[in-house]
Amino acid sequence: SPLRGPNDERFGVRFPAMSDAYDRDMRQKAHSTWKQMGEQSELQEGTYVMVAGPNYETVAECHLLQKLGADAVG
Known part of the structure; x- marks a missing residue:
């Protein structure tokens, strides 16, 4: 877990x-x-939100996640 022990600065923050987790140049190269x-199909970018099961998300939860910026939920 990253919460345990001292931070090793060699690995960054x-x-x-x-x-902006993915390098802009790499995303442009992918496109x-x-x-x-x-x-022929359009390559799309978005934000995926994983929600732990075993239940599916309710309609209200999906609306909330969409308002928070989720493009796909699973």
């Missing part, structure tokens, strides 16, 4: 911000590679 492969 203990809790990096996840607001251009997708197009070069001749794919």
Whole structure:
């Protein structure tokens, strides 16, 4: 667990911000590679939220997660 023991600075900050977790250049390369492969469907980006089971999310929970920025819930 990252909560236990001292932080090893060689690995960077203990809790990096996840607001821009994936490098912008790498995302652009993924999009251009997708197009070069001749794919007809649009490559989309979004925020996935995992909700622990064993129950499915209620309609109200899905609405809340959507308001919080979720694009896909599972």
